[in-house]
């Protein structure tokens with residue numbers, strides 16, 4: 039079986055790495071890796087290939103940044119000939135970025151089975167581009183590989199036939215388990231004199247939080263307040279750095295000695311900072327999960343999450359952008375009253391093994407079904423009318 043795996047943006051790398059490594063353990067499986075180039079800076083892409091031992095891609099589409107339409111269309115146009123040439127048995131897409139949807143669409147239209155890893159997550163907030171990508175990818179995917187029970191329930195309520203859903207657990211936690219002992223302090227750890235459990239770690243890059251001067255200035259004011267008590271360490275995503283400069287906020291960000299700004303960090307250094315912190319403030323999806331797996335309290339600066347299990351089982355608390363709420367939760371964390379949770383089922387470091395088992399089971403059936411399409415008026419496999 040030839041398994042084509044797609045990566046494009048930073049959060050994809052930690053999900054694809056364990057899958058590629060698992061495929062390589064099976065002599066009868068061939069991995070094909072395609073990098074769309076949605077993220078292209080060394081710190082947003084190459085560093086992750088290095089840290090996570092991801093092999094050189096078989097094809098690099100070098101699509102780069104752009105509007106949603108331009109980026110999604112650019113990936114589609116560049117991916118189509120690569121897919122035709124590689125002729126895989128299945129295309130594996132992960133997560134919810136523009137590259138995920140673009141490659142799923144191309145594969146579905148060329149009649150190649152699509153497996154979606156991290157299927158079924160829903161924030162029910164269609165103002166988020168990722169929610170559109172999740173809905174659309176799941177609607178056209180053949181094999182839906184979910185991280186948690188809530189995801190299964192979402193898919194079933196949307197009419198997806200249960201035989202196309204497999205709960206495999208959280209593949210990003212495979213990477214965390216593999217890399218935990220190899221986490222290393224970044225240079226800013228020494229430069230800023232950080233100490234275990236005595237700082238907060240911040241990641242923030244969602245358009246809703248950083249794309250207006252009011253909102254970005256609002257969060258900056260909150261971090262300015264917190265840094266009076268403990269250092270706040272904030273590696274800047276390129277989008278956030280660009281907005282701080284564009285809105286003239288960089289000087290006020292630099293005025294506080296306890297606000298430690300930095301470049302985007304490689305995986306192992308980010309993992310070190312997260313695992314050693316008192317707590318985390320984030321708007322990232324992946325960081326909500328990683329903090330739950332590490333048992334580190336997490337305040338999510340969003341009104342909703344597509345990962346509710348991190349709230350019900352894990353260490354996550356949704357705080358939106360409410361200044362008083364955030365300061366109150368931070369005080370609780372610093373006083374040792376931060377939320378403690380437990381690791382959700384199947385977040386155990388073995389999701390990639392279950393993904394490969396599911397592909398072995400379901401891909402042959404998908405391919406057979408493609409060769410004998412359903413009659414025009416028969417119900418479709420997902421339970422919708424024909």
Ligand code: UD1
Pocket residue numbers: 047048049076077078079082083103104134135136137167168243275276277280323
């Ligand atoms: C994308 C994903 C988001 C994910 C995030 C993680 C979509 C819709 N969004 O958002 O879900 O959480 O990645 O990082 O797919 N840029 C660089 N260098 C890079 C990449 C981007 O400088 O290597 C800059 C560009 O100016 C670009 C901006 O960052 O315009 C945003 O990048 P883009 O890929 O459009 O979206 P993200 O905000 O990174």
